[in-house]
Amino acid sequence: MRYHKIPDETVRRLPVYLRGLMASANEGHRSISSRSLADSVGVNSWQIRKDFSYFGDFGTRGVGYDIERLAKEIKKILRLDVIRRAVLVGVGDLGSALLAYPGFGIYGLDIVAAFEVAPKKIGRTFNGITIEDFARIDTVKERDISLAVVAVPRAEAQLAVDRLVTAGIKGILNFAPCKVSAPKRVKVITLDIAMELARLPYYIPRTGRMDEPQQVRPVAADTVT
Amino acid sequence: MRYHKIPDETVRRLPVYLRGLMASANEGHRSISSRSLADSVGVNSWQIRKDFSYFGDFGTRGVGYDIERLAKEIKKILRLDVIRRAVLVGVGDLGSALLAYPGFGIYGLDIVAAFEVAPKKIGRTFNGITIEDFARIDTVKERDISLAVVAVPRAEAQLAVDRLVTAGIKGILNFAPCKVSAPKRVKVITLDIAMELARLPYYIPRTGRMDEPQQVRPVAADTVT
């Protein structure tokens, strides 16, 4: 095999594959073909093979991929081979939903602390986690926490991020619908829920008959075909 | 100008631009240059100009873009020029947070109904919306609702989607962490929160010194440069 840089798009798909592999392992399988993984995760089989080829030969021709070995390797690449401890900032409606969210576990992600500015909420306990005063966010430094989830109003997002950066956080998932700046050693992924929903109508044909949303716009005769 | 097919990646950025334009309008501006829009939304100015060039000349050289005219055009392209009514399926922790989420409004999106299977929740009112029995989901047909947000457990997601499709829903935002199938006339966007968080550690260097996460993997001497 040859070693390559792993494309960003492949990295984005790796968690999907990981989920599919774990599901297949739970059904008792020990190996899986690119075709059946394709069916279960919704990605073409050749795309899957290409993606896996970027980081090694994990397949056996005629058989498929060894699930456990491949899952372990994907976890290593994604740096999910250790438990990753995360902190939540902002325990509003969305924040409390995230505290209760059971889906992080399968990736070895663990939300172990929550911070808030609202005095009424500080001290209350959600899901076994006691909410702390955001003024003390720096204490995460001594608690082996590398990730943060930001679920505060837009106006407070940049401040929260700044404080998290100085507290030594390395990666931030931001739910506030705005751009936030951070030094480039800190990775920020912004997930804007409303924006995802806003993207949907584009794909809905205006009339009931048309398939291609694009065809509503005129296409000039001199457009290159 | 020339008419082009609008690339998918551009469509993905349009809501970002829209938010930036509205923010700028709120500050009292009537026009904005690609450079300052770039600063406020975090996309390169040449990318912005290229994106806008796909659907027309909305700029004035030496000045910038007319904010109101451009915002209106983007809304038209995204089909957000009419109020879009949406339904929520699944009023658990995440679902109720979404019902309370104030961010949909700026895109003209309106969650007007919520459905659940749990008898205990049916009939209760959240944020002015009375939760209905999911068995009656077909009633959305007569209520001018084209979008749905699915926030149910993974095991029930496909069923929910199937029922929504027969109820005539045209676009679905799915929060369940799994692939769901739908006829291709119905657009489904899956937003897997845990997966986004899981992508973050990849970008964290294992040691404090390295910049490029990729360099942990060996690069063979014969790799094409």
Next chain:
DNA sequence: CCATGTGAAGGTATTCACAGCC
């Protein structure tokens, strides 16, 4: 025979550089 792994081809998106216009 079956399924992987990979060069090569094809397609799409980003970046550049600058002509064109206000």
Next chain:
DNA sequence: GGCTGTGAATACCTTCACATGG
């Protein structure tokens, strides 16, 4: 002078086709 609009160049990603090996 400033800023847009856009062909051309580049980089990136996907798809194909098939050689390779169990």
